[in-house]
Amino acid sequence: MKKTIMIAALGAGCSGVACAQSAVTVYGLIDMAVVREGGAAAGSVTKLSSGVTAGSRIGFKGTEDLGDGLSAVFLLESGFQADTGAMGQGGLLFGRQAYVGLQGKFGSVLVGRQYTPEYLAVVMADPFGSGYVGDTKNMVATTGNSFSRMDNTVKYISPKIGAVTVELVAAPGEVAGDSAAGRQLGGSVDYTAGPLRLRYGYHNRDNDSATTHGVSSARNHVLAAVYDFGPLMVHALYGVNRGFNSAVWRNTANPFGYASMPAASTDSRDAMLGVTVPFGPHALMASWIHKDDRDAANRDANQWALGYRYRLSKRTDLYAAYARIDNRNGASYTVGSAIESGSGDRAASAGIRHTF
Structure with missing residues (x-):
């Protein structure tokens, strides 16, 4: 359960200013699973992994x-590997999220490391929530390099106007002498009415290396939809990706043993159809994803995924999932999970997730 601490400014500290009340919440998630990966050149492997459905984390928000009607807000969220105790996100202290800002009747303005609007659109549509071994990130482009977060970000989230919410982001590349290099811009429009939710997301990232800057920026569009029929939920998305780094392989370690890694597409389309069937404490999840490579190499791929979740309580789940990718013409997509890129074209997992 989330722990909330209330703090009131008292005594001399309030002199000349209004006494403000603060609330700080400590929360977290621990996910552990046995994962069996197959289809890589090196052979199959069995692992005990942390963060399969969602990255294990501890966070502080306040x-x-x-x-x-004006409030100051902050969030600090640190990822970790419960199987080894190591820090996640490459060892960053608060690699998952770290921001501070203001919110009021105008909406919210947040500054720091944050999720991109385009990635959040993909997560909304994915029946696996961008986790499990059926993760959309295995194939669907999210912010070019399959990154879900932006550094140095200024984000604006509008208040809900009717059924619509707007989100805008911008981040400088911080490259001396070149304001365009590494610069990122994005946004989304969310429409929610009854059982229907639609979200359009866009992201543009200018390439920043000496060899790629100026070639073309990575531009990703996605239209996502979820419709709740009651007995089941139907999920769909369609994405358009253009430019250098608009789509890449999640695993760059050459898992299939090619003489050299093939170049990723600079012009591709993503399509996904999925379903969630909840019944009591149980839920079945399934999805199909198609990568349509419009480059001359035509490296298409398809992913099929099936999952099951059982809720032991409001905070504890048991789960199992299986996914397989059919790569065409030298495509090199791998079956990963929420935080791992995977080693081959198929994987199965079974685990437990606990939130606090």
């Missing part, structure tokens, strides 16, 4: 009431 608000301070500043009066007149």
Whole structure:
């Protein structure tokens, strides 16, 4: 259960200013699973992995009431590997998210490391929530290099106007002498009405290396939809990806033993159809994803995934999932999970997830 601490400014510290009340929440998630991966040149492997359905984490979030409907907000979220105790996201202290900002009747303005609107659109549509071995990130482009987050980000989230919410982001590349190199811009429009939710997301990232800057920026569009029929939920998305780094292989370690890794597509389309069938504490999840490579190499691929989740309580789940990718014409997509890129073209997992 989330632990909330209330703090009131008292005494001399309030002199000349309004006393503000703050709330700080400590929360987290621990995910552990046995994973069996197959189809790589090196052979099959069995692993005990952390963060298969969602990355294991501990976080701190808080608000301070500043009066007149205005609040200061912050969030610090650190990822870790429960199987080894190592830090996640390449060893960053708060690699999952780290931001501070203001929110009020105008919406929210947040500054720091944050999720991209385009990635959040993909997560909304994925019956696996961008996790399990059926993760959309195995094939669907998210912010070019399959990155879900942006550094140095200024994000604006509008208040809900009718059924619509707008989100905008911008981040400088911080390259001396070249304001365009590494610069990122994006946004989304979310429409929710009854059982229907639609979200359009866009992201543009200018390439920043000496060999790729100026070639063409990575431009990713996605239209995502979910419709709740009651007995089941139907999921769909369609994405358009153009430019250098608009789509890449999640695993760059050459898992299939090619003489050299093939270049990823600079012009591709992503399509996904999925379903979630909840019944009592149980839920079945399934999805199909197609990668349509429009480059001359025509490296298409298809992924099929099936999953099951059982809720022991509001905070504890048991789960199992299987996914397989059919790569065509030298494509090199691998079956990974929420935080791992995987080693081959198929994988199965069974595990437990606990939130607090």
